[in-house]
Amino acid sequence: MAGGAIGSIEVDGYAPFLQGADAMLKAANVQPVKVDSPGVALMSLYVQGDVGAVRMAVETGVAAAGANRALPLVIANPGPGLAATLGFSSAPAAPSPAPAWSSSWLAIGAVQVEGAVAAIEATDAMVKAANVVPIKFQWIGLVWHVVCVTGEIGAVRVAVDAGVAAAQRVSPVLSCLLANPHPDLVPLLGFSPPAPSNGEVGGRRRSSLGVLETRGLAASSEGTDAMLKSARVTPVRYLRCGLAWLASMVTGEVGAVTAAIGAGSAAASRVAEVKSCVIASPSPALLSMLGIGGSNG
């Protein structure tokens, strides 16, 4: 069967991965099959096609992602049962079309950081800096979080710069900007449609957001208990975000949130490492990406 070669690049880091994957699909006539990750910041794009095309795509992808970060894989003649084991269908299927709500996209920007606090600060900075829409806020494994935004290229560029600036004070950052992402790539990346943003939290006017990120559940428990008892704040969300890192989020009046985060940090840091932040006026887009707001009380 012609076109049965399989290739992939496996890249350490979501931002370099996007650049590599985009370059792969643009370099040669290959059909993207899936994006997969074994659980840390290693992302792979699998393609199939003629062996020559696959080889070219993989080489270009590795070069675009950075040879020190990307692992090429080309299997010219996959062994019996390999394709089925990996979940490829034997006949090349038409790639699913990009979702309708993505028709107005031009560019995609991605920022990868370590830790929920860095991710939240970056997201808030990005959506406040320019007219962009967040489409991904995801913990991709171990300590890394990824935030992606979309919009016009100028806006995305400004947003990514702002996100990087906000995050790099607290964490290592990788970022990238895809000016014209390949249409076959987008449906594979699992972007969520921008939720209708609702500036109210619990029906009240926009509240502040406090995030207490602790290393370990014991510290989180002590910190959350102290927060809830020290001021009138409402816990809204709890994220597992890394190698034993957990983030509790609370909302309330800015004074209450600040006091609560202070008390929580003090209690939690007796047990383990702590990171925290208070966002006095979180943007609605940030809240909706975090799943806060709407009818939550």
Place this chain on the structure above:
Amino acid sequence: MTMRSIGLVEANSYGAVVAALDAMLKAANVEMVKYDMVGGVWAAVFIAGDIGAVQAAVEAGLAVAQQLGQARGSVVANPTPEYLELYDL
């Protein structure tokens, strides 16, 4: 139920967490609530009971777990309802 105290022991090994649970159940009159996977290789177990029992149990559990790896514990004497909801206890 809202007057019960909550205790937890977390360790960097599931085996240690179960061994700690065993020690906690034997040390005092507490009830196991649930396990939780914290992330990476850390795991935890929550117990509930009277404050004295929970404190004794967490001490015993930590003693066992710390021999088997790294471990930490926490005792919350009077958890607010929001706390219980946040951690789904």
Place this chain on the structure above:
Amino acid sequence: MDSADGLSNVMVSTDGNKLAPAGAGGSLRLRSGGASIGVVESMGLSPAVEALDAMLKAANVEVLRFEKLGLGWVIACIIGDVGSVTAAVEAGRAAAERLAKSGVTTAGVTKAMGGALDIVPVTSCLLASPSPAVLTLLRGAEDEQPAPSGGAIGYVETMGFAAAVQALDAMAKGAAVSFRGYSGTPPKFVLWIQGDVAAVRQALQQGAEVADRIGKALGSCLLARPHLETMENLPAKPTAAPLTSLVGGMPRHIKLLTAG
């Protein structure tokens, strides 16, 4: 090129993890007639895929499990007759090491963990005649093996899945214990066994020794008279579902609090 017809008896779960079916009558027999098992475990998907390809090409073996265990670890387990599996595991391990030695797959994790874990990117094991306990681990619990008498339980924790498999085999063969449960938080794996206190103690020692040879034994613990609630809450035995669906293997009130 694609032997679609030869795969009619293989299940594919929705996320691409692959499991071979239980044979009729509870024994695992394939077209090839063998029942030896080989496992190649690697950090990163590409080394595992390359290993699997090499194994499938090297000899007449079939895929038993190809699964992402989490945190970057992927296992490729194959089954076949002992000669084929031996050749395949050699080829698979070499292929995986070729890719893994560039360090791309381990660099990020090593840095994030601050060198806390000594990450060996590729490990493998080969069981010429695996005990039923190992088949349960890799293929899922079938008929309940009669549990030996004895209420003591114990666990062995290993660094590496291949080490866990080999340790379980040694424990099940070396003493009168039964395989009670499995928990996996890669790269650490915990295997629970049950039996008489003396049997469990002996088995734990053997298991730790064997694990040390392949990966690393991280510790073990014997609970001579476990509390009733502890017994009720031991991790479950694997089923045909992907190992990660056991969520670390813990039975009660599992709640994964995930982001996004």
